Amino acid sequence: MRIGHLGDTLVALPAFWSLRKAFPDAKLTLLSNSDRRNPNYLAPSSVLPANGLFDEFIDYPTNVSPVESIFGALRLALSLRIRKFDAVFYLMPRARTEKQIARDRQFFRISGIGRVLGLDYTLANSLAGPMPSEIPTICSESEFLLDLLENAGVPVDRASRSTALNLTELEKEAGPAFLAENGIDGGQRIIAIAPGSKWPSKIWFEERYAAAVERLIASHDVYPIVLGGPEDRECGERLVAVWGRGANAAGRLTVRESAALLEHCSLYLGNDTGTMHLAAAVGVKCVAIFAAIDYPGRWAPFGSGHQVFRRSVECEGCHTPDCFNAHKCLDLIGVEEVIRAVSMILSSH
Numbered sequence: 001m002r003i004g005h006l007g008d009t010l011v012a013l014p015a016f017w018s019l020r021k022a023f024p025d026a027k028l029t030l031l032s033n034s035d036r037r038n039p040n041y042l043a044p045s046s047v048l049p050a051n052g053l054f055d056e057f058i059d060y061p062t063n064v065s066p067v068e069s070i071f072g073a074l075r076l077a078l079s080l081r082i083r084k085f086d087a088v089f090y091l092m093p094r095a096r097t098e099k100q101i102a103r104d105r106q107f108f109r110i111s112g113i114g115r116v117l118g119l120d121y122t123l124a125n126s127l128a129g130p131m132p133s134e135i136p137t138i139c140s141e142s143e144f145l146l147d148l149l150e151n152a153g154v155p156v157d158r159a160s161r162s163t164a165l166n167l168t169e170l171e172k173e174a175g176p177a178f179l180a181e182n183g184i185d186g187g188q189r190i191i192a193i194a195p196g197s198k199w200p201s202k203i204w205f206e207e208r209y210a211a212a213v214e215r216l217i218a219s220h221d222v223y224p225i226v227l228g229g230p231e232d233r234e235c236g237e238r239l240v241a242v243w244g245r246g247a248n249a250a251g252r253l254t255v256r257e258s259a260a261l262l263e264h265c266s267l268y269l270g271n272d273t274g275t276m277h278l279a280a281a282v283g284v285k286c287v288a289i290f291a292a293i294d295y296p297g298r299w300a301p302f303g304s305g306h307q308v309f310r311r312s313v314e315c316e317g318c319h320t321p322d323c324f325n326a327h328k329c330l331d332l333i334g335v336e337e338v339i340r341a342v343s344m345i346l347s348s349h
Contacts, residue, residue, distance in 0.1 A: 001089070001090055001091060001092060002016075002030065002032055002092065003033040003062070003092065005035075005041065005198070006255065006274025007274040007299065008093060008141075009032075009042075009047050010163070010274060010277035010278060010280075011299070011302065012091055012141075013048075013142075014145070014146055014161040014162060014163060014302070015142070015146055015149055016030075016048070016053055016054070017053065017161070017162040017163075018146065018149055018154060018155075019089060020053055022149075022154045027055045028053070028054050029054060029083075029085070030054045031058050031059070031060075031080075031088075032058070034060065035062050035063045036061050036062070037063045037064075040229050040231065042255055043059060044059075045057040046254065046256075048165070049164070049166035052166055058080075073107065077107060080111035081111050084112065085112075085113050086113075086115065087114075088113050088116045089117050089118055089152070089154075090116055091148065092104075094122065094126060094141065094144060095127050096128060097128040097129075098128070101122060101123045104116075117152040118148045118149070118151070121147075121148045121152070122148065125144070127295065127298075131295070131317035135295060135317050137297040138296070138297050138298055140299065141299060146161070161302075163281040163303075167259060171256045171257055171259075171260050172260050172263075174253060174254075174257035174260045175257070175262075175263060175264050176264070178247070178249060178252070178253065178257075179261075182247040188221075188223040189221060189222050189346070190222070190225060190265045191213075191222045191223070191224055191225070191265055191267045191342070192224075192225055192261075192267070192269070192270070193213060193225065193239070193269050194226070194273050194276065195209045195226065195235055195236070195239065195270060195271065196228040196229070196273070197273050198273075199293075199322075201293055201320055201321055201322055201323040202273070202291045203271055204289040204330050205327075205330070206235060209269075210238075210243070212338050212339055213239070213243055213246075213269070216342055216346075217244075217245065220342075220343065222266075223246060223247075224240075224243060224246040225246060225248075225261070226240065226246065226247070226250050227258055227262070227270075227275050228250040228251070228273075228275060229250065230250070233251045235250075236248035236249075236250040258275070258278060259278050259281065259282050262278060262282050262284050263282050263284075265284055266285075266345075266349050267285055267286070267287065267342060268280075268285070269286075269342055270287075270288065270289070271288070271290075272288055272299055276288050277301060280302045280306070283303070285305045285306055285307075285349070286301045286307070287341045287342050288307070289330065290308055291323070291329050292310055292311060292315075292318075292329035293316070293317070293318050293319050293320060293329075296312075305345070307345065309333045309341075311330075311333060312329075313325070313328045313332070315328070
């Protein structure tokens with residue numbers, strides 16, 4: 001069981017693959033949620049490989065009325081009971097409250113599943129509730145899920161953790177096809193830019209992306225491609241116009257096609273988004289700009305060699321989608337330091 005949005009799914013990839021490796025002959029089903037009121041919600045089945053990882057995807061509705069939620073839970077419990085699952089691995093986000101965890105425990109009892117692994121570990125390490133006055137740096141969500149599996153007795157080979165998306169040949173063709181459509185040849189140094197986010201509180205300033213990439217074009221002759229959802233398309237058009245070069249892929253490609261395009265990029269520059277985790281999953285180094293709304297380290301991109309910018313402020317840990325302090329934590333991140341970080345990675349690439 002793992003719920004959430006694009007980033008929540010992608011950071012769980014090493015745990016998912018560890019389970020598949022530990023149980024190669026088992027039927028693995030992913031139970032997740034479906035946010036019915038969010039037009040930008042991406043189901044795990046549209047992100048993860050269709051073959052080789054999970055055998056089945058099941059979802060249940062969230063962000064619905066209380067009546068719909070109750071009847072949806074009852075239908076799901078009956079469906080799970082009919083399938084006679086042997087066990088559940090509880091790979092939920094760490095913000096799960098004690099009440100939610102108790103409810104989930106009871107739900108799986110009703111569903112006829114006696115073994116729920118990871119539930120007590122999640123309870124013991126829950127991040128629900130107010131943050132401490134001095135906010136510590138914690139391990140990433142990806143690492144936490146691997147710790148959970150090890151605690152449950154599942155062997156985890158951390159040296160060969162996988163974030164494989166197993167792109168199909170057709171999906172792989174989407175990257176070169178987009179480049180060719182926009183007149184981009186293989187000799188150009190391409191960087192991915194993700195200036196948007198589902199949460200306005202996470203968005204670094206558009207004018208700073210404009211200034212930073214304009215300088216990088218002059219100093220490194222980069223070719224920027226804007227990535228994101230349909231809601232980021234207008235911003236992408238404005239940025240490409242300012243830069244005088246580049247392409248806007250926001251809203252043009254599926255998530256898996258975007259992964260194929262990212263494989264042709266030298267670097268990711270953008271906000272703390274699902275696109276950042278997508279870039280990290282395909283091995284692209286990230287220069288990521290984080291708002292101080294959560295624990296430092298929690299949503300760090302998978303792998304090494306990334307540069308993460310995050311500034312501590314008096315209101316850090318707010319965990320709110322809409323900033324109430326004039327984006328102070330983001331305002332403290334300057335164009336010059338971001339340019340230096342990008343230049344360092346590009347010089348070593």
